[in-house]
Amino acid sequence: MKQPISITAISSISPLGFDTETIWKNYQSESHFFSKKEGNWVAQLQEHTKNEIDSLRHSNSKYKQLDDSVLFGIYSARQAIKSAGWDTKDNFGINIGSSRGATGLFETYFEDFLEHKKAQTLSSPTTTLGNISSWVAHDLQTKGPEISHSITCSTALHAMLNGVAWLNSGMCDKFLVGGSEAPLTPFTIAQMKALKIYSKESDNRPCKALDFSKTKNTMILSEAAAMACLEIGKTNKTLAQIEGIGYGTELLEHNASLSTNADCFQRSMAMALGDSNPDDVDVIVTHTPGTIKGDLAEHNAIKAIFCNKIPALTTNKLKVGHSLGASGLLSIEMAVLMLNHQTFIDIPYLEQSSPKKISKIMINAVGFGGNAVSVLLSK
Template structure:
């Protein structure tokens, strides 16, 4: 096990997100379902009109962006929020219009004030929409455009985020490990930062899977929710029936390695968010869509995250669950938590009843939700019977965030608020 220097911290300087909740981490009104009905008739967690308009405007900012997959554009939008929040870009040479709306008008011509920026982005499926479009065209007329290959490789997700961020001299890494992809990206970024291979990272996850073919795949597995869009169809922790609902979105984080002395010198007025560790687990089972009843992969990931951070389970104040709303998956994760925490199970939380299951972006959006809770000490109560907590017995200062995916993999991250 790698030993981390206790004086060195991985700090989250800024974050951005886009989901069915728009550009906000929590709903304006938790009594109104953010889900809508797809053309297929299935409920989905799609972008609301205002966020859709922002994404459309982003697509128009550069001619090259008009050909990008929706997954890439979601990642660009979240990354722009993260870099703006981190204060990583200079305003020299930016017009008044650009200063007014930096999310839409920042271009790769802006310059960073510090070291080269590295990028690590996770996505389960990558350029889903463009891949299906190119394939449909090929079946129709046997022709494939020259741009089909570069626009559909997984690597184009991180490389376009890096290009848009103005990165020069930093790595651009794309990761795919089904629904834990974003934590694979964050774990990799953390390792690079701790090893001194990079000084700043944009890391997170993005996914735009709301296509007819992808929805049909999820339905074929037999896990899709039978509830209507207006009835909060994704219900983690509610038991049977299965209430999996597909969503789209992205969340990206601006990460730096800093010393405690440096943080003290900065004299920050707000809490500093620290990504303490990212642990991983794997269970080799025959079914690539199944998992053990004991959630062995979850247990491994949680214990590794705790060991890396040199913490005991008692140090965790809350858990943001992976909990996709499938009875078997929900039960296995809770069994794993009981195996680790025993009777002292912390409050269980979830945002999937608000944003759906966003596949490769889900871990990143869960982490963003955890940071919102650390920041505000508030979260909306689910409007259905569930074991998700509506309140906590004490202030929440450290949160464990879980993620898991097909193939038996799992990941867990620990994040805390450091009071300065």
Template sequence: MKNLAVGLHFLESLPAPHESGQWESLDGRPVYRLPTDLPGPRSQALLEAFWSRWGAALAAHRPAAVVMASARGDLEAFLQGYETWKAQKRVAPTFSPDTTLGTLATWVAHRLSCEGPAWTVSQTCVSGLYALQSALLWHQLHPTEKVLFGAVETPLVPFFVEAMAALRIYSARTAPPFSLPGSGQNTLALGEAVTLGLIGPLPAPFILTHLVTGTAPPQPGHAYTAVAQAPLERLLRQLGEAPPDFILLHAPGTRQGDKTEWEAVQAVWGPLPALSIKGEVGHSLGAAPLVALRWATYLLEGGPWPPQPYEPFWPAEPPARRQEAVVVALGFGGVMGALRIRRV
């Protein structure tokens, strides 16, 4: 989707830029957890925490449709239900709806009193961008309406952390991503997040001008998680020839993948100010692209460029100009996505 002129009217996230959750150890591995202890399934608890802060402002926009995203769904609720079944041979009546991806969208729709369509999409760590893409497609059919998009991810359970560690990309210590400069180690660490936004007709504080997605073919002899540079370059070129003022990289702390991603960016636009927020808030899988988009809007508004105590191989100095930004997302199986946004 190129040469768009769609307004971004609202976007907030937990974690919000420069608001701290906490890094903690989960069976000896680092995870980033949000400071909420609300009861119920974790996804709903995060949505409740979000709603307590921004629900009224969001509802005032009266969106006509809702699109949510999650790569894994509520893993904690699913595994807790499974353990209960193993021990007691019974399942709570709320288990199935609580762990069905589609109910993430309907929960939000109910809170908004929205009777229009509500659906959830799932496509690896690019899920959030696919939700936004779906919202844009729906908006094209209903150009006078506003559409809510968002993502929620709650992957902080020992089983899934070890599943990621089995790929040999997880941080082997309790240190967060990028905190071991010069070590040559992978330092990916998971986090949880929820993000909700709203698109619609102009005027708006920000304009979405491009959103593109694609899939790279598998590379013989490479892992299923590997990034293919040439297809990523072709994807980024669809965002325009002129370089953005800065870029929010996917870069979750994987030694080879981060390097390949940055080489693709340089091949298209040359070196430019870049940032990965994974060292701040961890990798929240399907929600990560929208958390990065929230950081992009924050920085476009003049928010302070975060210090980078590690030693990235991309230019870490803040940009001289902050008018346009690009956000990149990558996922298992060669799934790719990127968007371009401009401050009005």
């Protein structure tokens, strides 16, 4: 890293809640936040959280036409910049990505098109992938750069990498980064089921992320958005510092799988570590989506980089599932909470020792196509 970069605020909206106190309480509980939707496991926003989104939707006539992914983004972005104390005149940059974008709205418009053989007027502008960043920028009234992208499930952490690059370039001194996803639609769930990775479990742990002995895939989709405010240097609002960032890609062996030893993760973790001693990393928040091959490949990569001293491993996916493009930032939030509370969120079925301290945490994310990102945080 050229210079210290701080996370001065972080906000999310997910099945865990939308305020920090509730989210941390839910992380410490033994419950998961899955329910059934049309016979499939999903992680949905709780009713009181949905009410917050409904209030936002009806607060502006223009917002009634927007997809949930956009509204989730607007809501969490508002909370983040409020917590950071940013003002519209700051002209901060925005980079918010999504794996799928406006899935619900797109499916609705396409169903209508199949019936009437005619597209509705707003079917294009309200379903473009850039819609999330554009509407967040509009809502926050900032005139800084606004960027959107999709790099599948590592999208939100790629947004963080991009924000760091802009800050290091000197072209901005504040950047809002994140991801938003509303994938609980019939076609999106059907796509995951077609890959044969979706959970069919019937016990009290429908997602078994980080269970390396499982014999079935257990991925479950989740809806969520998460945003982080990045600033150069350390301030009195600093929640965590970004010590290292890394990325890695690998040759495609299959459209949806990693290599056996996740070469891309080995590259991203090594780059994020830089000159740091691997032994100093206390915790890794893994990507581990709950699939047999995906979880094992990441674990193999971790063993290759950290050798005989593997940090304590954890993930939020056994509680809240996989929010695709938003998942990396949701993991960043989990890491920030553990750093600031000095409390490790353990995995009940994983045999390991809890860390004696939590000074440095690495966060991993990867998407279809082997595009991994790793971020190293410290307090």
